[in-house]
Amino acid sequence: MKLCMIGTGYVGLVSGVCFADLGNEVVCVDKDLNKIEKLKKGIIPIYEPGLEELVKKNQKNGRLRFSSNLKDCIIKSDIIFICVGTPTKKNGRDADLTQVFNVTKKIRSYIKSKFKIVITKSTVPVTTGDQIEKILFKNKSKKLFSVVSNPEFLREGEAIRDFIYPDRIVIGTSNDKTNKILKNLYSPLISKGAKYINTTRRASELIKYASNAFLATKITFINEIANLCEKTNINVEDISIGMGLDKRIGGRFLRSGPAYGGSCFPKDTKSIVTTADKFKVNLSLIKTVIKSNKKRTLLLLNKVNEILKGKIKNKNICFLGVTFKANTDDMRDSSSLIMIPSLAKKGAKINYYDPSGEKNFFKKIKNVIFSKNIKSAIRNSDLVIIHTEWNDFKSINFKSLIKKKNFVIYDMRNIYSSLKMKKDKIKYFGIGR
Ligand SMILES: NC(=O)c1ccc[n+]([C@@H]2O[C@H](COP(=O)([O-])OP(=O)(O)OC[C@H]3O[C@@H](n4cnc5c(N)ncnc54)[C@H](O)[C@@H]3O)[C@@H](O)[C@H]2O)c1
Numbered sequence: 288m289k290l291c292m293i294g295t296g297y298v299g300l301v302s303g304v305c306f307a308d309l310g311n312e313v314v315c316v317d318k319d320l321n322k323i324e325k326l327k328k329g330i331i332p333i334y335e336p337g338l339e340e341l342v343k344k345n346q347k348n349g350r351l352r353f354s355s356n357l358k359d360c361i362i363k364s365d366i367i368f369i370c371v372g373t374p375t376k377k378n379g380r381d382a383d384l385t386q387v388f389n390v391t392k393k394i395r396s397y398i399k400s401k402f403k404i405v406i407t408k409s410t411v412p413v414t415t416g417d418q419i420e421k422i423l424f425k426n427k428s429k430k431l432f433s434v435v436s437n438p439e440f441l442r443e444g445e446a447i448r449d450f451i452y453p454d455r456i457v458i459g460t461s462n463d464k465t466n467k468i469l470k471n472l473y474s475p476l477i478s479k480g481a482k483y484i485n486t487t488r489r490a491s492e493l494i495k496y497a498s499n500a501f502l503a504t505k506i507t508f509i510n511e512i513a514n515l516c517e518k519t520n521i522n523v524e525d526i527s528i529g530m531g532l533d534k535r536i537g538g539r540f541l542r543s544g545p546a547y548g549g550s551c552f553p554k555d556t557k558s559i560v561t562t563a564d565k566f567k568v569n570l571s572l573i574k575t576v577i578k579s580n581k582k583r584t585l586l587l588l589n590k591v592n593e594i595l596k597g598k599i600k601n602k603n604i605c606f607l608g609v610t611f612k613a614n615t616d617d618m619r620d621s622s623s624l625i626m627i628p629s630l631a632k633k634g635a636k637i638n639y640y641d642p643s644g645e646k647n648f649f650k651k652i653k654n655v656i657f658s659k660n661i662k663s664a665i666r667n668s669d670l671v672i673i674h675t676e677w678n679d680f681k682s683i684n685f686k687s688l689i690k691k692k693n694f695v696i697y698d699m700r701n702i703y704s705s706l707k708m709k710k711d712k713i714k715y716f717g718i719g720r
Pocket residue numbers: 293294295296297298299316317318319322357370371372373386389390408409410411439440441442443550551
């Protein structure tokens with residue numbers, strides 16, 4: 288099959304290269320010329336384990352191409368995947384679909400006679416497929432297009448594995464011919480055990496939002512339970528294990544930590560409640576989750592203040608990890624974007640280290656410095672905050688690396704054992720314990 292991925296970001300690039308690896312002819316298009324030029328040279332613009340090798344392999348065997356010529360790519364493809372961003376509207380709460388509709392208008396203008404399947408892999412609110420159809424059908428024959436929803440469930444940091452071994456593949460179409468073609472496209476994954484679900488387009492769009500809202504709720508739930516654990520001298524890890532072993536609950540996404548962040552949960556929770564509001568349905572539970580998550584960053588900042596006994600000014604604070612989760616370079620809605628500027632404003636001197644490199648956002652903030660390794664980042668620390676759960680941070684010998692005697696560790700990911708820290712006479716705070 289000839290596939291065209293429009294938007295070569297985390298989703299378009301990963302799914303494009305995986306489809307190529309499954310034997311399809313794939314072209315990944317982006318309007319960002321710099322990104323495309325880099326990719327043509329084998330330079331990967333994002334941090335995603337295993338991606339570089341897979342891109343190079345499939346470029347070499349000729350199944351994967353990169354292009355900025357949208358017209359040519361659309362005309363030559365059988366299936367077009369829309370993988371552009373759907374961020375939250377500026378000064379609003381609902382999804383900004385400008386990129387999706389711009390691409391749709393381009394598709395309409397380039398398609399003349401050959402039938403195409405147009406798929407939204409971008410996360411889009413319920414009824415977006417109907418709107419795409421309306422744009423495509425304007426002055427065109429309905430026989431030219433089939434508009435499908437096929438949401439993507441991959442997680443950054445584990446994206447390739449998630450794409451190749453998905454729990455489920457959701458295809459939203461009521462067109463039998465299209466469904467048959469897509470089932471065939473995904474057959475190598477289905478034969479490895481992935482469940483294939485064919486629903487209506489609207490249901491498929493909502494499955495994605497409902498899934499993300501549910502996972503965000505699960506994280507927020509255990510974060511609130513962690514707050515109770517801190518007051519009652521209970522280890523929240525015991526609660527996560529005790530609850531998670533119940534098959535009806537499950538242990539994943541049941542570990543407490545900082546507020547959830549990333550490119551999906553914050554924007555998708557806001558978008559689903561706004562969509563529901565438009566249909567005069569009050570998703571009060573998800574609204575509460577959004578509020579609780581926003582408060583969480585302030586709550587953890589208050590704890591930092593408490594740990595430093597209100598004396599933040601001139602304190603050397605080290606952040607280990609600033610991305611919203613490990614194994615990605617994605618900073619979108621990471622809680623460090625609020626914590627670091629807030630502490631720097633109060634006079635703290637921040638050193639940070641992240642295995643995915645320096646972040647542009649912090650370059651312009653006074654008293655915030657990127658260190659090239661863990662050793663130099665923590666050397667002069669009064670307080671070390673473990674913000675992201677990278678493997679690199681899991682066996683640090685703090686005593687030998689930190690010069691100051693009375694340093695404190697605030698482990699927001701509960702990587703270390705409190706008992707071991709007590710034994711080593713290190714002042715240590717975790718989450719929910
Ligand atoms: N990142 C994730 O983990 C993830 C997981 C599942 C679903 N999603 C959803 O997938 C969608 C894409 O997310 P992402 O993280 O890959 O976004 P991204 O911002 O990393 O990539 C989007 C790309 O689209 C390109 N683009 C925008 N308009 C274009 C146009 N007219 N022509 C060509 N290219 C264009 C941009 O230049 C950018 O490179 C979003 O709706 C997101 O919610 C993301």
